[in-house]
Structure formats: C-alpha cells, structure tokens
Amino acid sequence: MVTLERRKGAEGSMPGRLLVELGKGRFRNSERRIIPFVNDPEKDKLLNDIEHTPHAFVLACLMDRQIKAERAWTIPFAIKETLQTFEVDDLAGVSVQEYKRIFREKSLHRFNDDMAEIFYSGVQDIKEKHNGDASRIWSSKPSSAKVVYEFLQFKGCGKKIATMAANLLATQFRIPFADYYSIDISPDVHVLRVMRRTGLVSRDACLEAVIYRARELNPEFPGVIDFSCWEIGRTWCRPRNPNCDECVIGSVCKKVI
Ligand code: SF4
Incomplete structure (x- = not known):
C-alpha cells in the first residue's frame, strides 16, 4: 500500500480538492498488484x-x-x-x-x-x-462508458456493479482506458465514512448523493478519490477513535464525528 504523505502547502485547500489531489497522485504511481478479493x-x-x-x-x-x-x-x-x-x-x-x-x-x-x-x-x-x-x-483502450455499457448488457447487472467493475479494471488491474469520465466512486464503508466526516456530504447522505458529489469534485475521473478515501479510512479515520492529529487531511477536515 502506498502511504499518503502529508502535503505541505495544501493546508488551506478544501478537503475535496485535497482528496482529489491525493487520489490522482496515488493513481499515477500505483502498480498492478494481486487484489485480495476473498483473502484466499x-x-x-x-x-x-x-x-x-x-x-x-x-x-x-x-x-x-x-x-x-x-x-x-x-x-x-x-x-x-x-x-x-x-x-x-x-x-x-x-x-x-x-x-x-x-x-x-x-x-x-x-x-x-x-x-x-x-x-x-x-x-x-x-x-x-x-x-x-x-x-x-476492456481490450483496445475503450472509453469508460463503453466498458460500463458492456457490463450493463449482462442479465442482473445494474449501474452499481457495472461502474464498480470498470473502477476495478482501471484502478486495480491498471487496464488502459481512453477516458475515465464514467468511472464512479465505489462507496464502500471506508469511503462513506470519510466523505461524511469530512463534511463533503451530509451524515445521512445516500449512496447516490456520494456518487454525485464525487462527480462534482472530479468530473473527468470521479472514482479517483476512492484511492484517498479508502486509505484515509483504513489508516486514520477508523470507525472508533479516529486519529485526526495524524490524518493527512486533518488540517482541512470538518471532523463531523
Ligand atoms: S481528520 Fe479525522 S475525521 Fe477527518 S478524515 Fe481524518 S481521521 Fe477522519
């Protein structure tokens, strides 16, 4: 796991901007690794x-x-x-x-x-x-919309699964895409917790609201903030006793806990 570094000079920015910046940095520098889907x-x-x-x-x-x-x-x-x-x-x-x-x-x-x-x-x-x-x-560098569309053609596949699949292919499998516009955030528990505590969405925001907020933050690749939210959620923003003093976005977070 690439560890996020505290970004000097970013203390004055809004949490959303910082999440996007951190996510882009990690996406640029990450390599394909074995994904522990089931830990077996x-x-x-x-x-x-x-x-x-x-x-x-x-x-x-x-x-x-x-x-x-x-x-x-x-x-x-x-x-x-x-x-x-x-x-x-x-x-x-x-x-x-x-x-x-x-x-x-x-x-x-x-x-x-x-x-x-x-x-x-x-x-x-x-x-x-x-x-x-x-x-x-996903061959031949497709547009993100094409990949989401192809998944939606399968019986039983809704928008959530289709965008999750495209997100995994782009960010974890490192499949080249022509664009990333249709790759939404995949709001798991870590992502949701961070988005809510930072004040980027309300405490009771539904999944759709979180997805649209991420689109607003970075329309060309909404899912890129998965990287930063996921790592912050796992490292500092734990369900109990969040470590705000050490957190990489501690200086800009609203800390709605
Ligand atoms: S500053 Fe605190 S509340 Fe905000 S994301 Fe970090 S750990 Fe969570």
Whole structure:
C-alpha cells in the first residue's frame, strides 16, 4: 500500500480538492498488484488472472449482490471446483437447471435460483457476444462508458456493479482506458465514512448523493478519490477513535464525528 504523505502547502485547500489531489497522485504511481478479493490465495489467483480467465472476474462481479462481497466472489471458484473445468465452452455447455442444482446444493448465494440464472446467462453472453473472451470488454483502450455499457448488457447487472467493475479494471488491474469520465466512486464503508466526516456530504447522505458529489469534485475521473478515501479510512479515520492529529487531511477536515 502506498502511504499518503502529508502535503505541505495544501493546508488551506478544501478537503475535496485535497482528496482529489491525493487520489490522482496515488493513481499515477500505483502498480498492478494481486487484489485480495476473498483473502484466499487460490481463489484470488483465479479472480486476478484476467489474462487467462477474465470470465472469472466478470462472473464474480455479476454475483456481487445481496450478500457479502467475499462470499459472492468465491462463486466462480466453487463452480470451477464442482465442474473440474473453467473453460468458457465447458461452462456454456452446462444447463441452467444444473447451475441451479449446484447453487442450491452448495448454498452459494442467498438467492440461489436467481443467481444461477444470472451465472448461466453471463456465461452464454461471454461465449456468444464476446467470442468466449470476456477481456474483449476492456481490450483496445475503450472509453469508460463503453466498458460500463458492456457490463450493463449482462442479465442482473445494474449501474452499481457495472461502474464498480470498470473502477476495478482501471484502478486495480491498471487496464488502459481512453477516458475515465464514467468511472464512479465505489462507496464502500471506508469511503462513506470519510466523505461524511469530512463534511463533503451530509451524515445521512445516500449512496447516490456520494456518487454525485464525487462527480462534482472530479468530473473527468470521479472514482479517483476512492484511492484517498479508502486509505484515509483504513489508516486514520477508523470507525472508533479516529486519529485526526495524524490524518493527512486533518488540517482541512470538518471532523463531523
Ligand atoms: S481521521 Fe479525522 S481528520 Fe481524518 S478524515 Fe477522519 S475525521 Fe477527518
């Protein structure tokens, strides 16, 4: 993790400007690393290998609804273990009834039948629309809007998942994009806490409000402040006993705690 440095001379700026500045600096300097989606080396290896199994990442994104992310992101690996294959052609040859049986038997999701249908449909789309190669969604330096649009074409994929996927591809997998306008912030608990405590949004702001505030702060790449909010939230702005004295934005934060 790149540690944010206290920026001398920035003390007079507003917290939003500083968050954008810090986020841009980290985005420029960060490198691709293994993302600990589920904190299990074998499962994370499958999810991170977007060169060979890009469909694992896409299908995991589609599963990330209504249950804890760590559980949702293990589903592709569970399917691989059950079927003893993860080739797209093999996955596409499995019936929706069989997926439903696997989901139910292994209790993979809170909504096993619905998510089995979404998994099945996602595999069919990857095979038919993307010629079996899900990385075509983000190949050839696409616009961020194109990537979000392609995700939205999958059954069960809403705006939140589509922008989260584009955000992960750009900021964590370091996939080149032609632009970053459509990559919104992904307001997880750390991001929400920092945005609220800094006073950039109200204490009871909904997710949509946070997303639009981030767009206002940095329209050309709203999601860039994920970097700074996430790190501040993990390092200083903990749920209890925030360390405002040491915090990198302590001098400009409203400290709405
Ligand atoms: S730790 Fe304190 S100064 Fe830093 S973001 Fe949280 S409330 Fe603001």
